[in-house]
Amino acid sequence: MVRKFNELNQLNEAAAELFIQTASDAIARQGHFTVALTGGSSPLGLYQLLATPPYRERVQWKQVYVFWGDERWVPLDDERSNARMAFETLLEHVPVPEEQIFPMWAEGISPDEFAREYEQSLRLHLHPDGRFDLILLGMGGDGHTASWFPHTAVLHERNKWVVGYYLEPQEMHRITLTVPVINRARHIAVIAYGQNKADALYEVLEGQRNVEQYPAQLISPTDGQVVWFVDDAAAAKI
Numbered sequence: 001m002v003r004k005f006n007e008l009n010q011l012n013e014a015a016a017e018l019f020i021q022t023a024s025d026a027i028a029r030q031g032h033f034t035v036a037l038t039g040g041s042s043p044l045g046l047y048q049l050l051a052t053p054p055y056r057e058r059v060q061w062k063q064v065y066v067f068w069g070d071e072r073w074v075p076l077d078d079e080r081s082n083a084r085m086a087f088e089t090l091l092e093h094v095p096v097p098e099e100q101i102f103p104m105w106a107e108g109i110s111p112d113e114f115a116r117e118y119e120q121s122l123r124l125h126l127h128p129d130g131r132f133d134l135i136l137l138g139m140g141g142d143g144h145t146a147s148w149f150p151h152t153a154v155l156h157e158r159n160k161w162v163v164g165y166y167l168e169p170q171e172m173h174r175i176t177l178t179v180p181v182i183n184r185a186r187h188i189a190v191i192a193y194g195q196n197k198a199d200a201l202y203e204v205l206e207g208q209r210n211v212e213q214y215p216a217q218l219i220s221p222t223d224g225q226v227v228w229f230v231d232d233a234a235a236a237k238i
């Protein structure tokens with residue numbers, strides 16, 4: 001489903017409502033809520049909203065387990081860190097117990113080993129069905145999402161839950177959830193706004209199937225729901 005908004009604050013409010021609803025449904029059903037956060041700049045307004053009354057009081061933060069959909073393999077204090085951004089805008093302002101927050105970063109371990117360990121944590125915390133309650137995603141102007149970049153091998157990974165790999169053009173490693181894990185989620189929310197997303201949004205939602213070029217076409221939940229939160233500028237061509 002595509003939800004289109006004139007104003008960015010309306011988009012963020014609607015995304016916050018989805019977050020609150022999926023959290024309260026999950027907590028009522030199973031006692032806790034598992035969410036994967038996204039990086040980039042797109043979720044900034046949503047995180048700020050969730051950290052502020054009256055939204056903040058509507059989530060039972062002590063029952064929330066926080067993971068990430070993808071990360072740049074940099075220390076937590078690096079300005080490129082997706083986790084750092086989420087801590088500053090959201091996690092430092094809400095009472096999620098520290099041991100329930102799982103940044104995609106650790107010292108003294110390779111990205112590959114880390115990916116295996118992260119998969120083990122997911123297997124433990126997403127037990128028994130391996131499903132996230134909610135995964136937040138953004139989309140780049142080139143049609144990538146999470147760290148599924150065009151023409152990378154991770155697009156074809158069907159067994160591993162988490163992959164760490166070197167992304168040549170950015171000269172850094174990336175850690176990312178894989179296609180099967182993301183598509184197993186109960187809910188996926190993709191946030192894409194601004195004119196520079198218009199071409200990719202058109203190609204991803206209405207263009208010919210070409211997942212190598214537009215990896216966000218791979219977002220296709222098997223038994224869940226996806227909502228695209230877009231603004232008029234991003235939606236100019238759809």
Ligand SMILES: O=C(O)[C@H](O)[C@@H](O)[C@H](O)[C@H](O)COP(=O)(O)O
Binds near residue numbers: 071082144146
């Ligand atoms: O670490 C990252 O870069 C991401 O998680 C990535 O997939 C992001 O969501 C898109 O690149 C959109 O980025 P913007 O929100 O900054 O446009």
